[in-house]
Amino acid sequence: LIKLSEIQSQEVSWLWFPFIPYGKLTIIQGDPGDGKTTFILNIAAKLSKGESLDGGMNFTEPLTVIYQSAEDGLADTVKPRLEQAGADCEKISVIDEKIKSLSMIDERLEQAVIKTSAKLLILDPIQAYLGGGMDYEQIQQVGLANEARDMTKKLAALAERYQCAIVLVGNMNKAAGNKAAYRGMGSIDFFAVARSVLLVGRVEGEENIRAVVQIKNNLAAFGHPKAFALSEDGFEWLGDYEITADEVLGGIAPKANKMEQAKRLLREQAETNNAIQSNEVFNLADEQGISKRTLENAKKELGVRAKRINNTWYWELDKIRQ
Numbered sequence: 001l002i003k004l005s006e007i008q009s010q011e012v013s014w015l016w017f018p019f020i021p022y023g024k025l026t027i028i029q030g031d032p033g034d035g036k037t038t039f040i041l042n043i044a045a046k047l048s049k050g051e052s053l054d055g056g057m058n059f060t061e062p063l064t065v066i067y068q069s070a071e072d073g074l075a076d077t078v079k080p081r082l083e084q085a086g087a088d089c090e091k092i093s094v095i096d097e098k099i100k101s102l103s104m105i106d107e108r109l110e111q112a113v114i115k116t117s118a119k120l121l122i123l124d125p126i127q128a129y130l131g132g133g134m135d136y137e138q139i140q141q142v143g144l145a146n147e148a149r150d151m152t153k154k155l156a157a158l159a160e161r162y163q164c165a166i167v168l169v170g171n172m173n174k175a176a177g178n179k180a181a182y183r184g185m186g187s188i189d190f191f192a193v194a195r196s197v198l199l200v201g202r203v204e205g206e207e208n209i210r211a212v213v214q215i216k217n218n219l220a221a222f223g224h225p226k227a228f229a230l231s232e233d234g235f236e237w238l239g240d241y242e243i244t245a246d247e248v249l250g251g252i253a254p255k256a257n258k259m260e261q262a263k264r265l266l267r268e269q270a271e272t273n274n275a276i277q278s279n280e281v282f283n284l285a286d287e288q289g290i291s292k293r294t295l296e297n298a299k300k301e302l303g304v305r306a307k308r309i310n311n312t313w314y315w316e317l318d319k320i321r322q
């Protein structure tokens with residue numbers, strides 16, 4: 001028995017608040033070809049240089065990353081993609097699997113985390129690291145599902161022991177129309193052990209845009225949906241995006257993107273006003289269902305400055321970025 005009086009309380013620390021916690025398992029899931037690997041590789045690239053991809057990341061020093069990929073060649077795919085993302089490859093390591101394939105409970109994972117002091121460990125895709133020849137169709141059977149749960153619990157213990165964030169990347173199964181929890185990884189047991197689950201998927205009607213929606217969070221309030229763009233020029237982080245998991249899963253075009261709607265509102269006001277009272281613009285946004293946070297983000301992106309005149313705040317629109 002362990003008396004809780006002997007346990008010292010501590011707060012959860014975050015690699016990316018509220019999406020990727022330290023010391024826990026996070027799942028990134030989505031359909032093949034929807035950009036899951038590109039997304040996590042760009043996060044790894046940023047961390048390797050001590051840079052942030054999004055506002056929930058705050059780093060002053062580069063972090064070490066272990067990235068295991070069972071589907072892509074290191075020399076012709078993984079490293080070129082990391083280099084394109086601007087990574088410091090000196091900070092990113094891979095466990096050699098030439099002689100022996102890796103599994104989720106392989107002791108080499110712990111050895112590598114200790115040796116490199118890695119703060120992020122990525123297994124991509126998780127189905128390749130089940131060990132024993134299992135695949136995600138087989139683990140839906142009761143006995144194997146229990147075994148999968150035990151494996152993920154051991155991996156979670158590794159994350160907690162070294163306060164390393166572990167991210168499992170996985171493909172959705174083919175059960176179209178089911179809840180995201182049951183379409184991921186082929187087993188609800190993976191979903192149950194993870195503390196955070198992110199869904200990456202296409203945005204209907206936007207060929208190059210991919211949405212990132214949090215569909216599980218046991219440690220904090222759900223994060224605001226995000227998005228990134230994929231094009232010939234590479235990866236572009238877009239930040240906050242108005243879309244739901246149902247819209248991503250169902251292939252439904254999202255309602256008018258609130259960020260673009262907020263920018264359009266400010267541009268329209270700039271056509272007839274050099275400045276506008278902040279209370280007035282907030283009221284206009286509220287009438288259109290635009291949140292204060294989204295409006296503030298649009299204000300920042302367009303370079304709008306606030307100025308106080310006679311105890312009243314105004315937004316200056318005369319130098320708005322078009």
